[in-house]
Amino acid sequence: MKRHLPECFVIDEPGPPKKRAHLDQVMYREKLAYSIIKHNYPFSYVEHEATRDLLEFLNPDVTPITRNTAEADVLKIYDREKTNLKEKLQKVTSRICLTTDLWSSITSDRYMALTAHYIDDNWVLRKKVLNFKVIRPPYNGKFLAKHMISFLRDWGIEKKVFTITVDDAKYNDVFVKWLNGNLLCDGDFTRVRCCGRVLDLIVQGALKVIEGTIEKVRESVKYVRGSSDRKYKFAECIHQMRSQCGKKVHQDIVTKWNSTYLMLDSALAYRHAYTRLAILNGSEYPAFPSKQEWERVETIIKFLKPFYNITTLFSRNSYPTSNLYFLNVWKIQKCIEDQINNVDKVISEMANKMKKKFDKYWESYSMILSFAVVLDPRYKFKVVEFCFKKLKMTDEVCKTKLDIILKGIHKLYDKKYGILSRINSSTTESSNICVDTLDDLDGFESFTSEFEGEKSQLDMYLEEPELNYKEELDVLQYWKENQRRYPQLSLMARDILSIPIITFASKSSFSFGGRVLSKYRSSLPSSNVEALLCTRDWLFDLEGIK
Structure with missing residues (x-):
């Protein structure tokens, strides 16, 4: 009994004996392995002296393990x-x-x-x-x-x-x-x-047109962030000019155009503070942008804002984005075409450079991603036709593009999804076909007329009126609720909506x-x-x- 008591109770502490908790060594090792995986600890973490002291304090029965054991776990x-x-x-x-x-x-x-x-x-x-x-x-x-x-x-x-x-x-x-x-x-x-990479190529080429102005803004940001004294002076300038807007002074990464956009946007918000700092520091601040260059930055920010918003939208990773592809690529194309003949030569030159890159990668919209907008019940095929007619293309080109998408979605449905419904319908109807001993094809006429009048699930879906496009809609929830009505079409929608666009x-x-x-x-x-x-x-x- 004396030997057994210390295993079950803590008897060294004052007061009544406390029951000692049993340590599950297997679970203890698994929890250690989880902590290494979750928080990216080194395997040697289990051999650290302080770590072992902590574990032994929590339970004296713990058996320390080595880094090799942790790796194996x-x-x-x-x-x-x-x-x-x-x-x-x-x-x-x-x-x-x-x-x-x-x-x-x-x-x-x-x-x-x-x-x-x-x-x-x-x-x-x-x-x-x-x-x-x-x-x-x-x-x-x-x-x-x-x-x-x-x-x-x-x-x-x-x-x-x-x-x-x-x-x-x-x-x-x-x-x-x-x-x-x-x-x-x-x-x-x-x-x-x-899509993220294509957008990057489109915008990066256009930014080269104004790289001189961008470089001046970049040097201004570097100048302000170069020492604590300049940071303090700049903060004072912001306070004096009442330019506080909650935005941080953003330093860009040259290879990422969206970070350059954020740098220009934040710099423009503190334009008057930069002007005040230039007056105070004089020749010490040689990279200060001129009035015309600040106006150019303002114009560029307005031009690039839709591109930045679409890039941010495409980067969502917890919700399907394939149904967002068509409309947003169309917005980009329309934005570029609208600016090609801009009276501002710089904007016009940027738009023309963007158009060349757009035509190289997106002249023919991704067909499979275009299907996704058709499977959004708020838009269906009408929005595809509407968008193409809004662009600067002839009626013949518009009709050709529409036919390609319409034939493509029917090809995919008929070959891989619609065939399931035809197989099911043919097996259920086969018992109703009358086969007379005098004529093996008796009843063929009525059978073929019924088959010709039968519409596919895709056709029935497209013929239904669209939902209100102004209302928010969870596309996955819609198809989940309608999978009984469209069992095969919902399978195709599920596959297409899972396509990542970046x-x-x-x-x-x-x-x-x-x-x-x-x-x-x-x-x-x-x-x-x-x-x-x-x-x-x-x-x-x-x-x-x-």
Whole structure:
């Protein structure tokens, strides 16, 4: 009894004996592994003296573990969660859309990120990072396609792929062609260009027209942020000129045009404060923009604001965005065309440069993404016709573009979705067909007339009146509520609405990958990098935790 008491009660503390809590060593190790995955702690975290002191204080029965044990526990969780996710993907009834991109790490190794996007049976949009693998050279389309096929076979989803969203790199043209084995409609709708990247190319080229003015604003921001004394003086100028607007003095990243837009926007808000600072500092502040240059910045801000708003809208990652594609690309095209003949030569030159880039990448709107706006019950096909007629194109060109989209959506529905309804209807009607012994084709006339009069679910949907476009609508909720009316068409809507229009998911993987494989952990094996990154995404979501 004396030997047994200390195991069950804390008897060293004053007062009545307290019952000692039993420590589950397995659960304790799993919680440690979760903390490493969730907060990106090094494996050596479990060997830190203070960490062990804390754990022993909380429960003296704890058994310390080594970094090797912690690593093994993390890999064990990765394998378990991968098996669970693989089983879920096997049961997914919808098609799976992919985003992929390459990333160069601090060690100069190139990683390939593969992310799956799909809408589950509860009509919730899901995103899962499937792979984050080191890829050895050569980095051409053929070898990248082989890696992709290997990944898809490992997950067992090679026959479920719907679309692949990639950037404009040349190797992606070859890359997609090599994947045409199990793709819908022989891969006609597979390739989706990253809209964010195309927008970036369109605007970056136009900004070169005013790079002198932008450089002056950039140098002004650098000047203000260059020392604490200048920051203090600038704050005083803001107070004196009553220019306080809540915006921060924003320094841009030269390669990201949207950050340049924010820099120009915030600089314009404090224009009078910059003027006051130039008067106070005189020759010490040589990069001060002139009055004409400030007016130019104001004009450019108004011109670029729609582009910035659309980029921000496309970057949403928790809600389907494919139904937003057509209308917003149309807005961009209309905005460019409206400014081509602007009396301001600078704006006109910028618009013409944008038009060349737009025609290169978006002259033919992405067909599969154009289907998404048709499957929005507020717009359907009428909005496509309306938008094309608003652009500067002939009636013949407009009609050709409309026919392409109309034939394309019917081709996709008839080949892969409508066939299910025809099979079901033919099997149920077959019992009603009269087959007389005197004439094997007796009843054929009535059967064919019934079949010709039957409309597809797509046709019935398009003939229904549109909903009010001014009202907010959860498109997924609409199709969830109407899947009984349109069982096959709702399947097509579910697949199309899950298409990501930008490669944002891959970029977020790279952002976290840079924190996992930092300069302090550059020798971390690539298999551990993948395990840490993927498991965190599966358990906690890469965007959900900072």
